[in-house]
Amino acid sequence: MxxxxxxxxxxxxxxxxxxxxxxxxxxxxxxxxxxxxxxxxxxxxxxxxxxxxxxxxxxxxxxxxxxxxxxxxxxxxxxxxxxxxxELGLTQDWPVVIVGIGNLGAALANYGGFASRGFRVAALIDADAGMAGKPVAGIPVQHTDELEKIIQDDGVSIGVIATPAGAAQQVCDRLVAAGVTSILNFAPTVLNVPEGVDVRKVDLSIELQILAFHEQRKAGEEAAADTVVPPVAARKQPHSIDQGPDGDVPAVMQA
Amino acid sequence: MxxxxxxxxxxxxxxxxxxxxxxxxxxxxxxxxxxxxxxxxxxxxxxxxxxxxxxxxxxxxxxxxxxxxxxxxxxxxxxxxxxxxxELGLTQDWPVVIVGIGNLGAALANYGGFASRGFRVAALIDADAGMAGKPVAGIPVQHTDELEKIIQDDGVSIGVIATPAGAAQQVCDRLVAAGVTSILNFAPTVLNVPEGVDVRKVDLSIELQILAFHEQRKAGEEAAADTVVPPVAARKQPHSIDQGPDGDVPAVMQA
DNA sequence: CCATGTGAACTCGTTCACAGCG
DNA sequence: CGCTGTGAACGAGTTCACATGG
The missing domain is CATH 1.10.10.10 (Winged helix-like DNA-binding domain superfamily/Winged helix DNA-binding domain)
Incomplete structure (x- = not known):
């Protein structure tokens, strides 16, 4: 850009x-x-x-x-x-595939707020042949071999990667090659994608580390404590302070 | 903040x-x-x-x-x-409690990158008495009643909320009252916390909606296609485009 | 009057481009 | 000479404060 x-x-x-x-x-x-x-x-x-x-x-x-x-x-x-x-494009239906049905993938599949907002789980995909056919959240898991077919047949443009880090880039490449143009990545890896493909990442360990940073600073400040306990409190702070650490946006989880 | x-x-x-x-x-x-x-x-x-x-x-x-x-x-x-x-405060050990051991909570408990970076799961807590004692990721689940005791005994300052939305604020209040000052919230709710407590949120459905927005725009642009197919490409764009949690928006990169 | 809608000021974050050091 | 470190330009995002219109 x-x-x-x-x-x-x-x-x-x-x-x-x-x-x-x-x-x-x-x-x-x-x-x-x-x-x-x-x-x-x-x-x-x-x-x-x-x-x-x-x-x-x-x-x-x-x-x-x-x-x-x-x-x-x-x-x-x-x-x-x-x-x-x-405006968000939720008046239409977005079929989504979830790749990697471990604990996290299953959690995502079971996530309610999913269907409620225009998103539909088109398929659950896992590399473990042993899982094939087993239903998760009422949807039978399919083997990775079916990935391309499913994406094309259902016109899937959004993919969720919930695989281990090692498999993520490979899965990503296949998703993109098959036509997916938006990816939500839960694996702790930087994904390389061609121009035009959006990637959002969610990383538990990153979020925890950011919290740790602030936590550490709180502890340190306490020591340096300027006599004056910054009362501040100032204005209205009824409750809820920053919440969305807007600073960034992402989120988190695992792989 | x-x-x-x-x-x-x-x-x-x-x-x-x-x-x-x-x-x-x-x-x-x-x-x-x-x-x-x-x-x-x-x-x-x-x-x-x-x-x-x-x-x-x-x-x-x-x-x-x-x-x-x-x-x-x-x-x-x-x-x-x-x-x-x-700088991130990872040279010390951060005990963490995870509240809400459903699919997601279990996924988090099993997350490897957890222990690897200074974080230690001090306890898994769930409101379902039936789960008490059952081990998840090798750690026995404890009942919500124990929450305050655990936090105080282990000096926990970071809490992870993986409960249903309805329980989140209540759990949050108890965590804060017991001494937690950093919260990672996976429930789709805005948490109200007193000044000095950090909250970071992780929300699958928000991430998907953001992707849907861009996805929709891609589809629309295709139609409006300005004669000039924004070649851009310009300089170096080997692979990998935006990634980035934050604003997203393409951001060059390079390798 | 009241709450929206918005120009303008300000703050934060990113990128540029180059001085300076190893 | 190459790569870091950084001041300065630029741009994105937020807040202010008030004119505007129901």
Missing amino acids: ATGRTHRPATRSRGIPEATVARLPLYLRALTALSERSVPTVSSEELAAAAGVNSAKLRKDFSYLGSYGTRGVGYDVEYLVYQISR | ATGRTHRPATRSRGIPEATVARLPLYLRALTALSERSVPTVSSEELAAAAGVNSAKLRKDFSYLGSYGTRGVGYDVEYLVYQISR
Whole structure:
């Protein structure tokens, strides 16, 4: 990217910032909860609190989608749910394959929030021939040999890699060759993919290490304790502080 | 985190940017691999490629830690491994409790990269009395009633929540009350915690939704195809594109 | 009036490009 | 001469604060 200088040339006019995209699912979840409670409208303040962000950020985020609110009132819950779902592409069905049915793969297969949001487990794939046919979460596991066929037949474009690190790149290559263009990687490896393929990674050990860093700093600060116990507390910090360590985005798990 | 206004007052002189902290584990992993292959030194270029970032970023990141490289040569692998480990607080042992031993909790308990990096599973905790005593990953599951005792006895400061969404906040409150100050949350909920407690979240469905967004855009672009097929490709793009947890968005790379 | 929507200020993060040291 | 280390330019993301419109 970025070649030299003024890139992202086109700026498709619908340029929603990546940071905003990463928060839309959060808003959607909060809105869905409100919807289930039959709440008709929410203010940016309320919704922001439910999503764990501040209201200015939420309003700015929504401003990239359009003007879906009503001044002096707030946002219509149902309408927003629809708009965000559409923006995220959740109004269509996304078949997904999960490769590597160990503890983690099984956990993912059983994950409820899966089907609930436009995602459908098209197949569970494992290299262990002994697993073939055995049902996990009601879906029979298939052998790796079937991978290409399944992807093509079902038009799968999203793949989840939950294999050991050693197998990840190989699985990735096959997924990509077969037509997958988005990959969620749980294996602790950097995947090499061709241009046009999106990879998101989730890595438990990285998250723990980040926590350890902060934890260590807390311990150290305590020692250096500036007489003045930084009361700060300042403003409003009712509860919930940073939550989404927004600093980054990813997540975590294992392989 | 933190911060109401001018906080982080002192800027303890050791202010490592959050974005850098989030990448240190990545460098560490790449370095560990090199170390196992007995590679004595690496250039920023090589290491960057292995970690999936670009070399300028890596050098800048390292500059926050100190001047650990040798001009004209590169970095000493072993030395860097040590420095980063120390910076991340991995030279000490971090006992961790995992609450919620379902598929996911079991997967986490079995995760190898766990013990390998200073983390030790101090206990597995589940609300189901029927699970009590049953060993998972060689560790007997204990009932939720024991939670406070375990945390205090073992001096646990990091907790992992792998419970259903409905139980997460409650578990979180108990963890915090018992002394935990860092939480890794796998439940799809926004956790409210008091100031000073760090929360990082990991959410499968959010990651999938972000992928779906980009996937949808790919499909749309194809249709709108600007005559000019953005050749870009420009410079060097050997393989591997974005990766990156954060914003994602293509980020060159190189090898 | 009230809460949205947004320009403008600001902060954080990334990239450039080159000085400087081994 | 090669590669690190870094100031400075640039760009992304966040927060402020207020004009605007229901």
